[in-house]
Amino acid sequence: MENYQTIFTTQPSPTPPLLHDHNLLHGHLNKINMDVLGCSTSLDDRVIHGEEKNKKKKGEKKVRRERYAFQTRSQVDILDDGYRWRKYGQKSVKNNRFPRSYYRCTHQGCNVKKQVQRLSKDEGVVVTTYEGVHTHPTQKSNNDNFEHILSQMQIYPAGF
DNA sequence: CGATTTTGACCTGCGC
DNA sequence: GCGCAGGTCAAAATCG
Numbered sequence: 001m002e003n004y005q006t007i008f009t010t011q012p013s014p015t016p017p018l019l020h021d022h023n024l025l026h027g028h029l030n031k032i033n034m035d036v037l038g039c040s041t042s043l044d045d046r047v048i049h050g051e052e053k054n055k056k057k058k059g060e061k062k063v064r065r066e067r068y069a070f071q072t073r074s075q076v077d078i079l080d081d082g083y084r085w086r087k088y089g090q091k092s093v094k095n096n097r098f099p100r101s102y103y104r105c106t107h108q109g110c111n112v113k114k115q116v117q118r119l120s121k122d123e124g125v126v127v128t129t130y131e132g133v134h135t136h137p138t139q140k141s142n143n144d145n146f147e148h149i150l151s152q153m154q155i156y157p158a159g160f
Numbered sequence: 161c162g163a164t165t166t167t168g169a170c171c172t173g174c175g176c
Numbered sequence: 177g178c179g180c181a182g183g184t185c186a187a188a189a190t191c192g
Contacts (some may be wrong), residue, residue: 089184
């Protein structure tokens with residue numbers, strides 16, 4: 001899982017299907033040439049049979065959930081992106097002395113997850129990985145939030 | 161008092 | 177098959 005590939009660099013992407021209007025965060029990040037990292041990992045099936053219990057048929061639903069990660073330089077782990085997140089786990093990863101936190105969107109029917117991880121090498125850098133697309137708008141004003149995020153983050157140089 | 165966090169147990173994929 | 181590593185569950189604790 002450490003093999004992150006840069007899918008969006010300093011070049012406008014050909015508008016991937018998951019960049020909906022809902023996902024204002026990613027859209028804005030893309031607009032400002034944010035260095036967005038992506039990890040294309042096919043979603044495992046236990047999430048599916050965990051959320052939908054009566055789905056016995058396997059392989060029928062090829063729910064591929066895209067994951068988008070970006071690095072920010074921030075003092076705080078949790079960046080307020082306008083959504084409400086409920087923490088559901090925390091694990092310590094190898095080669096990292098900082099634990100990784102797991103969050104889930106509290107909105108009903110919206111199973112977007114995100115992971116927050118701090119680099120052990122540079123503890124000022126926080127890696128936030130989003131998984132999935134929100135199926136609902138944010139509750140707060142997005143512009144304010146986004147500017148708030150921008151004030152907290154710092155673009156990480158591409159090609160590390 | 162309901163919602164959220166904490167935290168260890170549990171589960172699963174993968175490499176040996 | 178076993179053990180590790182990462183991800184999730186869930187009950188208790190805590191918060192607002």
